[in-house]
Amino acid sequence: MTTTSTAILNGVDVEQLVGTINAIKDDPEIARFRFRAETEWVGGGHSQTTIQSFYGAKQEDASRTRPFVLEGDEPPVLLGGNAGPNAVEAVLHALASCLSVGFIYNAAAQGIRVDSLRFRLEGDLDLHAFLGLSQTERPGYQGIRVTYQVKSNAPREKVLELCEYVQKTSPVMDIVRNPVPVTISLET
């Protein structure tokens, strides 16, 4: 009895990944996604975000039977009640979660087995602009430092090369490193 080779690597269905890439090559429309969130203010610094539906692969997704609910709040030193991480901490989560997906999916596509992967992130922020005390400081992060540890069957050089590729193709790395147009309008 021979073991049939599995198409799952790093928890990723490589056949589905290749199938998705080929489907998009045939029909670019499949690649167009629209993601959504609704956020309701609860009180003080506390808000609650609900995430469920999105459009992609030419249809409304129906895979989520219940919404994800994310809490946002400030710590007491920033006048909040610690009901959740704050908004700039959520940015670090978004960035690392994106790098993780990119690393794992691309490793799987290249036949690299990953045994463990961990990211540590730090961002420096000066409150002067947020509090209206400076027109020259920026309100957001002055810089973000990411370090990562990985155990895999790939040599260090291959890991570094993969990381370069992941950075170039990561949606959230792009959003953080480059300008994204945002419109905001009051509903009547």
Next chain:
Amino acid sequence: MTTTSTAILNGVDVEQLVGTINAIKDDPEIARFRFRAETEWVGGGHSQTTIQSFYGAKQEDASRTRPFVLEGDEPPVLLGGNAGPNAVEAVLHALASCLSVGFIYNAAAQGIRVDSLRFRLEGDLDLHAFLGLSQTERPGYQGIRVTYQVKSNAPREKVLELCEYVQKTSPVMDIVRNPVPVTISLET
């Protein structure tokens, strides 16, 4: 018996807010913050972010007795298992949660009572770059649209003015709209 005026507006301790601003005017060091996150890959598209400590107001914060744990994952159409919202959805959460804090704190500082506040966000993203199928499309959002509804004691004009100010001083709006330098390095 007279009612003493409360210093709490919109759930915000206005005296603490003014006190914080004055303390920073006296000692700019207080405004320097360093936020952190640690993200561990779980399997496939699934990762888990732990957020607890940060540095700010000249000390390590000790207010959080337990870490916040945030799940990140992809939906099945993007080869995940829906263990959490994905990374670009987390960006929408971060942005709205930041706008909410900015709106509420600045309203409180200006004496505007907010009764309700809700944001809806949509972002358009094309998967070609993430999947290595395009060098010209960007990996991240092509654009984000935010709409908001607010009930308050302020006239529409004042709300729009407040919203302009919030956009200019919002850390996450700055991070999304403008470039942030990110370094990434492999730990040995």
